[in-house]
Amino acid sequence: MNPKKNIVHLPVYQPGKPIEEVKRELGLKEVIKLASNENPFGSSEQAKLAIQNELANISIYPDGGSVQLTAAIAEYLQVAPNQVIFGAGSDEVILMLARAYLSPGDETIMADETFPQYKHNAEIEGATIIEVPLKDGTHDLPAILAKVTDRTKIIWICNPNNPTGTINRQDELAKFISEVPKHVLIALDEAYYEYVTDEAYPDSLALLRENNNVIVLRTFSKIYGLASLRIGYGVGHPDVIRSVNQVREPFNTTRFAQAAALASIKDLEFLNNCRERNAEGRIYLAEQLDRLGLSHFEAHGNFVMFDAKIPSQQAFDGLLRRGIISRARWQYYPTYIRITVGSQEQNEAFIKALEEVLAEAAVLG
Ligand SMILES: *Cc1c(COP(=O)(O)O)cnc(C)c1O
Numbered sequence: 546m547n548p549k550k551n552i553v554h555l556p557v558y559q560p561g562k563p564i565e566e567v568k569r570e571l572g573l574k575e576v577i578k579l580a581s582n583e584n585p586f587g588s589s590e591q592a593k594l595a596i597q598n599e600l601a602n603i604s605i606y607p608d609g610g611s612v613q614l615t616a617a618i619a620e621y622l623q624v625a626p627n628q629v630i631f632g633a634g635s636d637e638v639i640l641m642l643a644r645a646y647l648s649p650g651d652e653t654i655m656a657d658e659t660f661p662q663y664k665h666n667a668e669i670e671g672a673t674i675i676e677v678p679l680k681d682g683t684h685d686l687p688a689i690l691a692k693v694t695d696r697t698k699i700i701w702i703c704n705p706n707n708p709t710g711t712i713n714r715q716d717e718l719a720k721f722i723s724e725v726p727k728h729v730l731i732a733l734d735e736a737y738y739e740y741v742t743d744e745a746y747p748d749s750l751a752l753l754r755e756n757n758n759v760i761v762l763r764t765f766s767k768i769y770g771l772a773s774l775r776i777g778y779g780v781g782h783p784d785v786i787r788s789v790n791q792v793r794e795p796f797n798t799t800r801f802a803q804a805a806a807l808a809s810i811k812d813l814e815f816l817n818n819c820r821e822r823n824a825e826g827r828i829y830l831a832e833q834l835d836r837l838g839l840s841h842f843e844a845h846g847n848f849v850m851f852d853a854k855i856p857s858q859q860a861f862d863g864l865l866r867r868g869i870i871s872r873a874r875w876q877y878y879p880t881y882i883r884i885t886v887g888s889q890e891q892n893e894a895f896i897k898a899l900e901e902v903l904a905e906a907a908v909l910g
Contacts, residue, residue, distance in 0.1 A: 588770030595808035635777030647672040682709035710844035737846030776802035826886040863902030
């Protein structure tokens with residue numbers, strides 16, 4: 546038996562190490578996972594209640610079209626219900642976009658250090674991948690525009706970019722979108738949208754109203770703290786949403802995910818509290834990294850990427866031995882670490898561990 550030629554070389558996704566495994570392996574009592582940009586404050590109590598209320602219906606298939614949730618999000622975002630599609634995480638929306646739009650011979654453009662799922666799904670579809678180097682850790686929009694051809698089908702813009710955390714601003718993004726030919730779909734991945742506090746951050750829904758070839762991707766996994774339930778969504782022109790719906794599995798989101806998401810968008814207190822505490826944590830981490838003389842990208846999400854000035858594997862291992870799980874091994878940033886903004890207590894524990902790792906590295910030379 547031979548699988549498709551274009552998947553043979555694909556790596557199997559390596560998740561951040563689970564906390565329990567790290568505790569066991571290293572004999573640690575306390576382990577803090579700052580590897581996957583999960584919400585350190587958990588999720589809304591309303592969401593947990595909504596899940597409990599759904600337990601009685603566990604034997605019944607979910608509403609495949611997520612009708613109630615779609616109506617609620619459409620109202621929340623002031624768009625029409627036929628402009629919204631849900632996926633098992635925005636990961637699945639990315640998968641469905643690739644499935645609906647990319648064929649062998651098509652071209653798709655993305656940054657060279659960005660969220661890996663764009664490339665992964667494009668490769669499965671056999672599309673040609675065009676990677677454009679980041680400029681100062683940010684999507685280089687003019688360079689991306691220069692790569693567009695008649696065969697280009699999707700451009701992926703991750704904003705804030707994962708892993709660097711940088712943003713493309715309203716004016717440059719609006720100009721870019723106006724210059725991209727209309728046969729190209731522009732996917733704006735805003736997984737960290739709710740965390741951004743910078744006023745120059747694009748109003749992507751306004752851009753979408755003026756441009757039929759834009760789809761905005763958001764998720765309940767990050768600020769809403771529902772990562773384990775797998776639910777995210779896309780907002781775009783009804784024609785685009787219909788195409789994505791044509792490749793969607795009939796029951797791709799669960800009852801629990803739908804109910805929790807519905808409750809979560811109503812709990813603005815939880816949302817605002819998380820945003821504020823994250824912004825404080827971001828400032829704290831930036832100040833501490835500055836104090837340690839470590840350069841870092843301007844962070845706009847709930848994570849910070851910094852230059853540890855030692856091989857990232859060494860920094861990762863040192864942090865791990867002190868009970869901090871981080872993310873390392875970036876192709877183009879061999880000495881960089883990405884760390885999720887945790888609670889204040891977690892952030893302080895991380896900085897303490899980092900100082901020890903740097904001191905140890907200095908002694909070792
Ligand atoms: C986390 C993340 C997602 C997907 O998250 P889901 O859990 O699948 O909703 C998408 N894009 C980026 C940039 C992310 O960081």
